[in-house]
Amino acid sequence: xxxxxxxxxxxxxxxxxxxxxxxxxxxxxxxxxxxxxxxxxxxxxxxxxxxxxxxxxxxxxxxxxxxxxxxxxxxxxxxxxxxxxxxxxxxxxxxxxxxxxxxxxxxxxxxxxxxxxxxxxxxxxxxxxxxxxxxxxxxxxxxxxxxxxxxxxxxxxxxxxxxxxxxxxxxxxxxxxxxxxxxxxxxxxxxx
Amino acid sequence: xxxxxxxxxxxxxxxxxxxxxxxxxxxxxxxxxxxxxxxxxxxxxxxxxxxxxxxxxxxxxxxxxxxxxxxxxxxxxxxxxxxxxxxxxxxxxxxxxxxxxxxxxxxxxxxxxxxxxxxxxxxxxxxxxxxxxxxxxxxxxxxxxxxxxxxxxxxxxxxxxxxxxxxxxxxxxxxxxxxxxxxxxxxxxxxxxxxxxxxxxxxxxxxxxxxxxxxxxxxxxxxxxxxxxxxxxxxxxxxxxxxxxxxx
Numbered sequence: 450x451x452x453x454x455x456x457x458x459x460x461x462x463x464x465x466x467x468x469x470x471x472x473x474x475x476x477x478x479x480x481x482x483x484x485x486x487x488x489x490x491x492x493x494x495x496x497x498x499x500x501x502x503x504x505x506x507x508x509x510x511x512x513x514x515x516x517x518x519x520x521x522x523x524x525x526x527x528x529x530x531x532x533x534x535x536x537x538x539x540x541x542x543x544x545x546x547x548x549x550x551x552x553x554x555x556x557x558x559x560x561x562x563x564x565x566x567x568x569x570x571x572x573x574x575x576x577x578x579x580x581x582x583x584x585x586x587x588x589x590x591x592x593x594x595x596x597x598x599x600x601x602x603x604x605x606x607x608x609x610x611x612x613x614x615x616x617x618x619x620x621x622x623x624x625x626x627x628x629x630x631x632x633x634x635x636x637x638x639x640x641x
Numbered sequence: 642x643x644x645x646x647x648x649x650x651x652x653x654x655x656x657x658x659x660x661x662x663x664x665x666x667x668x669x670x671x672x673x674x675x676x677x678x679x680x681x682x683x684x685x686x687x688x689x690x691x692x693x694x695x696x697x698x699x700x701x702x703x704x705x706x707x708x709x710x711x712x713x714x715x716x717x718x719x720x721x722x723x724x725x726x727x728x729x730x731x732x733x734x735x736x737x738x739x740x741x742x743x744x745x746x747x748x749x750x751x752x753x754x755x756x757x758x759x760x761x762x763x764x765x766x767x768x769x770x771x772x773x774x775x776x777x778x779x780x781x782x783x784x785x786x787x788x789x790x791x792x793x794x795x796x797x798x799x800x801x802x803x804x805x806x807x808x809x810x811x812x813x814x815x816x817x818x819x820x821x822x823x824x825x826x827x828x829x830x831x832x833x834x835x836x837x838x839x840x841x842x843x844x845x846x847x848x849x850x851x852x853x854x855x856x857x858x859x860x861x862x863x864x865x866x867x868x869x870x871x872x873x874x875x876x877x878x879x880x881x882x883x884x885x886x887x888x889x
Contacts, residue, residue, distance in 0.1 A: 595694050600731035602715035603691055603724075604745040604797060611716075614744060618735025618780075 450474050450498070455630045458482045469522075472496045476626055478634040479503040479511070486513040490522040497523065502620045503530040504637050505567075508537040516545045517553040526557040529619055532567035533641055539570045544586070548578040555584040562619065563592060564641065593619075616641060643667040643690075643723075643805045643838065648701030650682075650689045650863075659685045661863035662701070665840075667805070672831075672839040672852060676874060677860035678882045683842045684728060686860070687809040691725045692718050705805065720749065722804030726794040726811050733781040738793065739763070741781050742800055749801060766799045769829075771822050787814035795826050807840045812848040824851030846874040859885060 451471040532538040544555040561569040571588040601611035650660035692715040770792040857873040
């Protein structure tokens with residue numbers, strides 16, 4: 450991958466805009482923030498991998514528009530949130546392919562884990578105006594699978610440590626992430 | 642001793658009992674086998690002993706060394722020495738095999754496990770079960786073949802050194818070589834840990850060519866209907882369950 454960006458925000462409202470001209474990975478780690486992200490894929494044959502990992506305590510929103518402004522472009526979004534308290538967390542995730550952009554791949558995977566009884570919403574939208582496009586979306590809101598917790602506990606790991614293992618794997622969901630660069634976020638995971 | 646005393650067990654939120662007055666005593670060093678037709682409650686028994694959230698024991702008791710474990714959580718049962726080798730081990734993406742095993746080991750010992758010494762110690766165990774050492778760094782059971790999953794269960798057994806081992810259809814989906822490797826490792830474990838006992842749940846007597854049982858039990862309609870030695874398993878293989886003369 451040509452370009453790797455790390456973004457960490459903490460208790461803030463933010464607007465981000467990216468013009469993607471080369472293959473890019475964006476690791477976005479967000480602590481209790483609302484974010485509005487606009488991404489434009491502007492060169493043919495570019496690949497974008499966007500990882501949004503979010504720990505949430507108050508009412509917050511995450512809105513992202515990924516626009517395939519030219520054909521032969523590829524986007525993969527992985528949006529993972531943890532809603533810790535009884536608050537609202539809302540994701541609006543829009544993959545946009547206009548009529549003139551053929552042969553695009555536009556995928557998104559969205560999950561929010563509710564630790565307590567928070568109200569979480571995911572709006573996964575694929576706004577595709579071209580027939581020659583490969584596009585998928587998925588959304589899950591819920592808790593960690595009891596089957597996974599059972600498996601971990603059956604080896605002597607208590608529920609708290611089992612949940613911690615799952616949280617780490619869920620919020621740091623790529624082997625390529627440089628952990629030294631997200632120290633603050635790792636410490637925040639410990640607090641959940 | 643692991644003692645199952647006259648238990649009834651149902652699925653959570655259902656009144657229908659799957660196990661109906663099942664009793665079994667497994668003493669130190671013994672190997673017991675449970676066989677039975679599909680849907681008769683064999684895996685239910687294994688999971689109920691381990692404290693699986695989907696099963697309720699609504700009558701009877703399960704004891705380890707004369708102490709009831711029914712009020713213990715799953716991890717507390719594991720710390721008492723229980724170990725369930727699962728029929729279909731759960732895939733957990735993102736949690737590496739080494740991270741998982743290290744956490745399990747430190748939960749057992751109460752001490753932090755040094756990564757370097759852990760990896761070094763694991764090398765021999767990985768060789769024993771014929772798993773490539775790279776599998777330590779892969780997500781838990783993710784992308785593992787059926788055989789690799791079962792070997793990984795045995796690897797966990799070797800690391801955690803439990804006393805009461807339940808093998809829930811460990812032989813299903815294994816080719817002949819993998820079955821031999823798995824069973825050789827279990828036999829070696831049993832030789833090295835004389836106090837350990839085995840409860841084998843299986844459909845086929847083939848595994849019993851490797852793991853010699855002391856007792857074979859036939860489970861039918863939620864209850865042990867007949868007990869005997871290995872000849873009972875061979876009779877089942879030859880005649881099927883319907884022809885076995887069981888207690889009513």
